[in-house]
Amino acid sequence: MAISIYFSLLLVLLSHFPSSHAEPFIGVNIGQVADNLPPPSETVKLLKSSSIEKVRLYGADPAIIKALAGTGIGIVIGAGNGDIPSLAADPNAASQWINSNVLPFYPASKIILINIGNEVLMSNDPNLVNQLLPAMQNVQKALEAASLGGKIKVSTVHSMTVLGSSDPPSSGSFAPGSQAGLKGILQFLSDTGSPFTINPYPFFAYRGDTRPETLAFCLFQPNPGRVDGNTGIKYMNMFDAQVDAVHSALKSVGFEKVEIVVAETGWPSRGDPNEVGPSVDNAKAYNGNLIAHLKSMVGTPLMPGKSVDTYIFALYDENLKPGPSSERAFGLFKTDLSMAYDAGLAKSSGSSSNSSSQTPSGKVTSTGWCVPRNGATDEQLQASLDWACGQGIDCGPIQPGGACFEPNNVASHAAFAMNMYFQKSPKKPTDCDFSQTATITSQNPSYNSCVYPGGGGGAGSTGVMNKYVSSDKLDSKDNGAVEPKVYSSLSFLLIFVVQVRNSIMSVSELKERHAVATETVNNLRDRLRQRRLQLLDTDVAKYSAAQGRSPVKFGATDLVCCRTLQGHTGKVYSLDWTPERNRIVSASQDGRLIVWNALTSQKTHAIKLPCAWVMTCAFSPNGQTVACGGLDSVCSIFSLSSTADKDGTVPVSRMLSGHRGYVSCCQYVPNEDARLITSSGDQTCVLWDVTTGLKTSVFGGEFQSGHTADVLSVSISGSNPNWFISGSCDTTARLWDTRAASRAVRTFHGHEGDVNTVKFFPDGNRFGTGSDDGTCRLYDIRTGHQLQVYQPHGDGENVPVTSIAFSASGRLLFAGYANNNACYVWDTLLGEIVLDLGELQDSHKNRISCLGMSADGSALCTGSWDSNLKIWAFGGHRRVI
Numbered sequence: 001m002a003i004s005i006y007f008s009l010l011l012v013l014l015s016h017f018p019s020s021h022a023e024p025f026i027g028v029n030i031g032q033v034a035d036n037l038p039p040p041s042e043t044v045k046l047l048k049s050s051s052i053e054k055v056r057l058y059g060a061d062p063a064i065i066k067a068l069a070g071t072g073i074g075i076v077i078g079a080g081n082g083d084i085p086s087l088a089a090d091p092n093a094a095s096q097w098i099n100s101n102v103l104p105f106y107p108a109s110k111i112i113l114i115n116i117g118n119e120v121l122m123s124n125d126p127n128l129v130n131q132l133l134p135a136m137q138n139v140q141k142a143l144e145a146a147s148l149g150g151k152i153k154v155s156t157v158h159s160m161t162v163l164g165s166s167d168p169p170s171s172g173s174f175a176p177g178s179q180a181g182l183k184g185i186l187q188f189l190s191d192t193g194s195p196f197t198i199n200p201y202p203f204f205a206y207r208g209d210t211r212p213e214t215l216a217f218c219l220f221q222p223n224p225g226r227v228d229g230n231t232g233i234k235y236m237n238m239f240d241a242q243v244d245a246v247h248s249a250l251k252s253v254g255f256e257k258v259e260i261v262v263a264e265t266g267w268p269s270r271g272d273p274n275e276v277g278p279s280v281d282n283a284k285a286y287n288g289n290l291i292a293h294l295k296s297m298v299g300t301p302l303m304p305g306k307s308v309d310t311y312i313f314a315l316y317d318e319n320l321k322p323g324p325s326s327e328r329a330f331g332l333f334k335t336d337l338s339m340a341y342d343a344g345l346a347k348s349s350g351s352s353s354n355s356s357s358q359t360p361s362g363k364v365t366s367t368g369w370c371v372p373r374n375g376a377t378d379e380q381l382q383a384s385l386d387w388a389c390g391q392g393i394d395c396g397p398i399q400p401g402g403a404c405f406e407p408n409n410v411a412s413h414a415a416f417a418m419n420m421y422f423q424k425s426p427k428k429p430t431d432c433d434f435s436q437t438a439t440i441t442s443q444n445p446s447y448n449s450c451v452y453p454g455g456g457g458g459a460g461s462t463g464v465m466n467k468y469v470s471s472d473k474l475d476s477k478d479n480g481a482v483e484p485k486v487y488s489s490l491s492f493l494l495i496f497v498v499q500v501r502n503s504i505m506s507v508s509e510l511k512e513r514h515a516v517a518t519e520t521v522n523n524l525r526d527r528l529r530q531r532r533l534q535l536l537d538t539d540v541a542k543y544s545a546a547q548g549r550s551p552v553k554f555g556a557t558d559l560v561c562c563r564t565l566q567g568h569t570g571k572v573y574s575l576d577w578t579p580e581r582n583r584i585v586s587a588s589q590d591g592r593l594i595v596w597n598a599l600t601s602q603k604t605h606a607i608k609l610p611c612a613w614v615m616t617c618a619f620s621p622n623g624q625t626v627a628c629g630g631l632d633s634v635c636s637i638f639s640l641s642s643t644a645d646k647d648g649t650v651p652v653s654r655m656l657s658g659h660r661g662y663v664s665c666c667q668y669v670p671n672e673d674a675r676l677i678t679s680s681g682d683q684t685c686v687l688w689d690v691t692t693g694l695k696t697s698v699f700g701g702e703f704q705s706g707h708t709a710d711v712l713s714v715s716i717s718g719s720n721p722n723w724f725i726s727g728s729c730d731t732t733a734r735l736w737d738t739r740a741a742s743r744a745v746r747t748f749h750g751h752e753g754d755v756n757t758v759k760f761f762p763d764g765n766r767f768g769t770g771s772d773d774g775t776c777r778l779y780d781i782r783t784g785h786q787l788q789v790y791q792p793h794g795d796g797e798n799v800p801v802t803s804i805a806f807s808a809s810g811r812l813l814f815a816g817y818a819n820n821n822a823c824y825v826w827d828t829l830l831g832e833i834v835l836d837l838g839e840l841q842d843s844h845k846n847r848i849s850c851l852g853m854s855a856d857g858s859a860l861c862t863g864s865w866d867s868n869l870k871i872w873a874f875g876g877h878r879r880v881i
Helices: 002-015 040-048 062-067 081-089 091-101 126-145 176-192 202-207 212-218 238-252 280-295 378-389 410-424 489-502 507-535 540-546 876-880
Strands: 026-030 054-057 074-079 111-118 153-159 163-165 196-199 260-265 309-312 369-372 438-441 474-476 482-484 559-565 572-577 583-588 592-597 603-608 614-619 625-630 634-639 654-657 663-668 675-680 684-689 694-700 711-716 723-728 733-737 746-748 755-760 766-771 776-780 786-790 801-806 812-817 823-827 832-836 848-853 859-864 869-874
Touching: 026 280, 040 062, 054 309, 074 081, 081 091, 081 111, 081 126, 091 126, 111 126, 126 153, 126 176, 153 176, 153 260, 163 238, 196 238, 202 212, 202 238, 212 238, 238 260, 280 309, 369 410, 378 410, 410 438, 540 786, 572 848, 572 859, 583 614, 583 625, 583 869, 592 625, 625 663, 634 663, 675 711, 684 711, 723 755, 723 766, 755 801, 766 801, 776 812, 812 848
Parallel strands: 026 054, 026 309, 054 074, 074 111, 111 153, 153 196, 196 260, 260 309, 572 614, 614 663, 663 711, 711 755, 801 848
Antiparallel strands: 369 438, 474 482, 559 869, 572 583, 583 592, 592 603, 614 625, 625 634, 634 654, 663 675, 675 684, 684 694, 711 723, 723 733, 733 746, 755 766, 766 776, 776 786, 801 812, 812 823, 823 832, 848 859, 859 869
């Protein structure tokens, strides 16, 4: 028992550090105040040849957005300050903006963020400041209406002058004049999971303090550092200090969990004679060292182990910008597509040419050993040691009893850990960065029996200990006695754990047992994987074809539109049937729930909703209540027996409140009117007790096996009501058991886009999915395997699937798509499209957003953006499919 406790402690400690394989993204701004820019197609070629993963546009240039389609490059677009008044005043203007600047391009063009305005809080225009938040909210609602909520974030960009205090970083706070405008904006960002975007420029900080040490501090070059008197943290560069000041300001107002994104930062390569700082060397040093710093994943002192998402200004010089010459000289590339200087952005470039990736001789190398840099403090090396040992490398040799434990000091232990990490990595110079505390040497630091892996032609394990690890073993005490140095943080705790373990079992014995157990587990996993692959030798379509199955065929009258339900004045987003199949409830952007008699087309109830932005609705099993949810983050329950007031408002009988994001889907547990499951943009699903309004279980959230992005859909098994499936923007579907909420039973991969909709197969052993990647898929919950992919053939782009439904037997899969009025009917066995409802008489005039099959399988109901619902009936023998 003791062995497992201590080993588990080690695992827990190490699990708090990020994987060394995680890469931060590096973006670039594309300014267009120029008359000599290359065509968008050439710009895209340039971007694809670089390691740039995302771009930021100051507007929404359709030519550039379209040219980026299919590249996978993330795109940030913007609405100008001049657009804010109309976006704030009229929700329709926001919808039109989304319709014009997003929907024609997404998802082929990977739009990820919309910035509303630029540095508005510094505009000295109180009217514009007051209109900023309403404009952001209206754009968010327009995205939700287009089913893009959570997929595309909404924010606004701030200058560093939004801070009233930034030095030292721990005292960072917002300027008093900005706090009123920021309060609602920060709450909006927190609620929607959107980032706080900021423009830190060390270049401008240097212009106010032109001492040489300040320049080195700004350029990530060797410098004495600056100590934050409140925390004792020594900052080695201005970028970290500015970003941490923003973090402290957010923390001071209770929003420290809001992500920070650097929307702009850069350094000009030339300027006017009277300007201090602009030069090619300085621009190359700043941007090159910044990129290396980001790639090291060291992070900032207050946000360690995670690089802040950063967009460098700018891709090209802008020759038409007003102001001093430096304003026109921030480009990383020339307009003829050649480099202005090498900042290390080329895909073939192992690093930037900067001081942090050079050997003592100044020659960039990718061989040798990674060791501490001269002048690095014990505090810096301790942080690098802690981080490196958390990346899965073997730090056993520097633990008590290890070959490299002596000399027992930070410099020696850090040298070994840094080098182990470097040798494990691709051995690029940027992997020997450690926030400017390490460098590459050709001198082998191995000594005695302590061997440093590496190459470059040094001595072997018998080499002489070099200066990087030659610190004294012991410290003298005042009384002349000696005691070993003791260090804090993770390395000390690891040493402590191992020392305690040594009283029970030797380190070598523990390692041996752990290695044997690990090998056994891995062998079992491999055997299971191989056995599954042997059994999975075909898919459903191939097997069915081999069995001589023929596809379902439809005659002219086999499936017809027999009812059109008219009454909504906005886009229909959701529908549900009662179990007795004679009533339907629908939810629309017009802010109403309508209950229909499916046989007569009459409305029996029209419920005015407290929140017009409704996304989901559901009938209770007994048909006496309906539930709905949306952007208000609440699931509202209405009793159909309640009397409406003179304005048509039906009182809410129960509000299920507790989600921190929009409610995307709700569904009652079959045959249980008192239990309901919701999914949300807060990445969780919740099982509710409707009678009390309290949560019974939360699925996801703090649990590691939960979704990592917005959950968009749920489906509860009809054969086992304890099971339900969830689909998410993280491209996965997950199977949950309501009796064990702590972890997902199984996670299903395969999709390459958001999973918009999930639906259990009639037998309860399989389920279907529909995704933004344009495919529907069929999975088996018992084996975890994907059984079939349903993807339309053609040369066009993948069209997102909005909703799916199975026929009573499961032989047919109905899938609505985001293009026009397409609703394909798939033969699930043969994987073929056998009918398109959009081509039938009386079909919808706009996209089909929701589908529902009656309980007995005799009728299908479709809801559309054309504000109508239609009931399709099967004729003759088709009733039993």
